[in-house]
Amino acid sequence: xxxxxxxxxFLRFTDHLQALTEGRLVAPVHIRVKPTNHCNHNCWYCCYRxxxxxLGEEMREQDSIPAEKMLELAHEFVEMGVKAVTFSGxxxxxxxxxxxxxxxxxxxxxxxxxxxxxxxxxxxxxxxxFAKHGTWIRVSMDAWDDNSYVKSRGAKPKDFTNLIQNxxxxxxxxxxxxxxxxxxxxxxxxxxxxxxxxxxxxxGVNHVKVSGAVVSNDAAGNNTYHSAIKSDxxxxxAKAQRLVDDKFNILNHYHDLEDRFKKNYHTCAxxxxxxxxxxxxxxxxxxxxxxxxxxxxxxxxxxxxxxFWFSQExxxxxxxxxxxxxxxxxxxxxxxxxAIHEFLSLDQEHSFFV
Numbered sequence: 001x002x003x004x005x006x007x008x009x010f011l012r013f014t015d016h017l018q019a020l021t022e023g024r025l026v027a028p029v030h031i032r033v034k035p036t037n038h039c040n041h042n043c044w045y046c047c048y049r050x051x052x053x054x055l056g057e058e059m060r061e062q063d064s065i066p067a068e069k070m071l072e073l074a075h076e077f078v079e080m081g082v083k084a085v086t087f088s089g090x091x092x093x094x095x096x097x098x099x100x101x102x103x104x105x106x107x108x109x110x111x112x113x114x115x116x117x118x119x120x121x122x123x124x125x126x127x128x129x130f131a132k133h134g135t136w137i138r139v140s141m142d143a144w145d146d147n148s149y150v151k152s153r154g155a156k157p158k159d160f161t162n163l164i165q166n167x168x169x170x171x172x173x174x175x176x177x178x179x180x181x182x183x184x185x186x187x188x189x190x191x192x193x194x195x196x197x198x199x200x201x202x203x204g205v206n207h208v209k210v211s212g213a214v215v216s217n218d219a220a221g222n223n224t225y226h227s228a229i230k231s232d233x234x235x236x237x238a239k240a241q242r243l244v245d246d247k248f249n250i251l252n253h254y255h256d257l258e259d260r261f262k263k264n265y266h267t268c269a270x271x272x273x274x275x276x277x278x279x280x281x282x283x284x285x286x287x288x289x290x291x292x293x294x295x296x297x298x299x300x301x302x303x304x305x306x307x308f309w310f311s312q313e314x315x316x317x318x319x320x321x322x323x324x325x326x327x328x329x330x331x332x333x334x335x336x337x338x339a340i341h342e343f344l345s346l347d348q349e350h351s352f353f354v
Contacts, residue, residue, distance in 0.1 A: 078109030107133035134177035171204030
């Protein structure tokens with residue numbers, strides 16, 4: 001089975017690595033767009049809605065990228081040579097009405113498409129667009145039945161049943177779009193991992209990524225929360241692993257978080273590979289710092305993304321941004337940055353001795 005998650009994907013993009021070596025700025029490989037901050041769920045662990053987390057502190061739920069601006073961005077991405085676009089939240093991206101038209105523009109321009117979603121609107125024209133053009137969709141899940149779904153995210157009584165039906169309908173299509181599920185583990189659901197994985201395999205899901213809920217702004221708080229359930233989770237994942245075959249996989253991303261908070265490097269090299277555009281039409285460093293003052297790179301309200309990206313303003317930001325001081329929170333790109341910095345530090349002569 002192919003590998004979907006890796007810190008080594010950047011090695012494919014030698015032009016970006018060369019640009020980093022030479023101090024040049026090139027278009028991002030991947031852009032994550034948050035088209036709307038409106039969401040029909042209220043997940044207890046969501047960093048944009050939890051009172052316990054400072055990430056997303058400046059998010060306004062009423063913000064959405066105007067349709068005209070979103071179409072402009074789609075054409076820009078094609079012209080700039082962006083390789084991939086993922087739609088995520090903020091809010092629930094599949095509720096954004098212009099999305100099918102945007103996907104058509106991107107896909108016809110050779111850009112690969114993906115989405116992070118709660119799956120509630122994975123139907124109709126949006127599902128058609130992803131079935132035709134999507135590379136992958138990942139549904140976030142944290143429950144095992146209708147009652148637990150209502151409790152964990154304020155959903156309506158039959159929403160879990162409807163979600164399972166959406167998943168079954170999508171995987172039954174003649175599509176190459178990979179559908180995976182990210183199962184977020186906390187106290188209430190940690191004894192149901194095997195049960196959920198069994199159900200999702202029966203629904204035709206390609207893989208389930210098991211991750212611990214991030215519940216604190218520091219590593220100690222997260223690890224303390226998970227310490228009481230850690231051994232039970234390991235047992236549940238081991239049982240779920242028995243379901244693995246050539247069509248279904250379990251990805252174990254449940255781990256302690258110490259190594260993802262502290263940074264010992266002073267530039268974020270990964271910014272040349274992935275950047276974020278929020279529903280407020282501001283550009284951010286990463287999904288972990290979206291809608292925060294420290295992660296805000298600049299505005300594209302009155303200028304094109306291309307104009308902003310290659311501006312002196314952005315170059316000054318990239319040169320001055322120091323993760324060791326400004327990214328003491330959980331960072332999903334940390335392992336990638338470590339690998340890139342190691343690559344950039346290689347002595348050119350000695351690197352021939354592989």
